[in-house]
Amino acid sequence: MSGSEWTSTSMPYLTPRPSGATDAWTEEAGAAGRTGSQRIVQAGRISAPEAAAFLLGLTEGDTVVVRRRIIELDGVPTELTDTYYPEAIASGTALAATGRIRGGAVTLLAALGHVGVRVVENVTARMPRAEESEQLRLGSGEPVLQLTRATYDAADRPIQADVMVMPAARQQLRYEIRIG
Numbered sequence: 001m002s003g004s005e006w007t008s009t010s011m012p013y014l015t016p017r018p019s020g021a022t023d024a025w026t027e028e029a030g031a032a033g034r035t036g037s038q039r040i041v042q043a044g045r046i047s048a049p050e051a052a053a054f055l056l057g058l059t060e061g062d063t064v065v066v067r068r069r070i071i072e073l074d075g076v077p078t079e080l081t082d083t084y085y086p087e088a089i090a091s092g093t094a095l096a097a098t099g100r101i102r103g104g105a106v107t108l109l110a111a112l113g114h115v116g117v118r119v120v121e122n123v124t125a126r127m128p129r130a131e132e133s134e135q136l137r138l139g140s141g142e143p144v145l146q147l148t149r150a151t152y153d154a155a156d157r158p159i160q161a162d163v164m165v166m167p168a169a170r171q172q173l174r175y176e177i178r179i180g
Helices: 024-031 050-056 105-111 130-135
Strands: 006-008 036-047 063-073 076-086 118-126 144-152 158-167 171-173
Touching (some): 076 130, 105 158, 144 171
Antiparallel strands (some): 036 063, 118 144
C-alpha cells in the first residue's frame, strides 16, 4: 500500500466480530496506521432497486432495508456502500437505523440468527454517475470499480446484498481462495 492506494480483502467483512470489537474497517485501517471511518447517509425501508432485488432473490420494488454509507480512509471518501437486507430480517432492528452498530452489521446479523456461509462477489469497471463522482471526489474521466456481493445462509437464502463503488485508481481488490 502506498499513498492513497488501498488493497482490500473481503474475508474480515464476512464474519462476525468478537464481543466488544469495533467494526472490521476501523480495525483494518488502524492496523495499517490509518484512520478508517464511515458516514451513514441513509438507513431504513425502501423499494428494492433492480440490483438489490436480483441479489436478494426478490422482485424489483419489494420492500427492503438499506444502509447507505460513505466509507473514508484518512478523511478521504474511498467507497460508497449500499447494503440491503430482506425486510423480514432487518425491519425494526439497528440495521434500519442510522446509528453505528458495535462490531458491524454482520455481527448483529449473527446475533439475530442469520450467519453467512456462502458469498458471491462480482466486480466490474465502469464510469461513475455524476453523484458518485462528486461523493468520491473523482477527477474527470476517472473510472470506478463496482463490487456486488450476495451473502447466503446455511439454507442458501440471501441475507445481505452489497453494492460497493470505489475509485479504480485508489483501490485494489485481493482474493485468496482455499481449494479443497
